[in-house]
Amino acid sequence: MFTGIVEETGEIVDVHDGPEGRRIRVAASFCEDLEHGQSIAVSGACLTVEDWNADDFELFCSEETLERTYLDEVEVGDAVNLERALPADGRFDGHFVQGHVDGVGEVTEIEQVGDDWYFGFSLPEELARYVVEKGSICVDGISLTVADLRDDDGDFVVAIIPATYDLTTLSGKAVGDPVHLEVDVVAKYVERLTEGYV
Incomplete structure (x- = not known):
């Protein structure tokens, strides 16, 4: 669950296309706080953190995700809006956002x-x-x-x-x-x- 209140913009630092989908690495300031399996809305699309370090994190975009979004078009250097999932005790300042792009x-x-x-x-x-x-x-x-x-x-x-x-x-x-x-x-x-x- 998200609120639509963007935390920050991140930068695409790597893109790798494979037979099963696309992997994207995004640089952000909060990478040290991430954990495996966390959900992050990337320009509104809910994706899962698979790998990370102090500077950036990696996400996998399945064929379904690529068909429903424009993430198949993003390139290194592009900016994306980022929001981590709402914690149970967090403030709810926007509206109910699922991260499911329609x-x-x-x-x-x-x-x-x-x-x-x-x-x-x-x-x-x-x-x-x-x-x-x-x-x-x-x-x-x-x-x-x-x-x-x-x-x-x-x-x-x-x-x-x-x-x-x-x-x-x-x-x-x-x-x-x-x-x-x-x-x-x-x-x-x-x-x-x-x-x-x-």
Whole structure:
């Protein structure tokens, strides 16, 4: 379980593609605190620590993960958002995030308004029913609130405060770049529970 509150950005320092999947090494400041088997959200995708040292850690991306994310496209030098799993006694500051990427969207617009930023993202048709204005959505591991839902265009807009812009990979995004999307799991459970009643 995660909250969508990014701890820091890490840097991809090694990528190895093999017949079973892809191994990625990520440099981060908290590596000395890691343990084997810990879960880390890497730009919103929940992955498992397999190896680590004082400077970086290694993750394995299965074919399933690569098919559902854009992690098959990351390269050495790329930045990724990082969040370790929420401890049982930790603060819950974002929203329920599982680290299960539902789909990949694209940045459709970026606009700075004063100190804030407005980002537009495309929304895959199969996810649109789970997204509502003022509802929660996770974009590249960041817990965000939908400011505007544009059904005609098939995209949505979020407002980004300076702290979020500076502390995440959003500051390096450009129009056309891919992003991981995870919709609010509560919406999916409600849909499942109410099937047959409508």
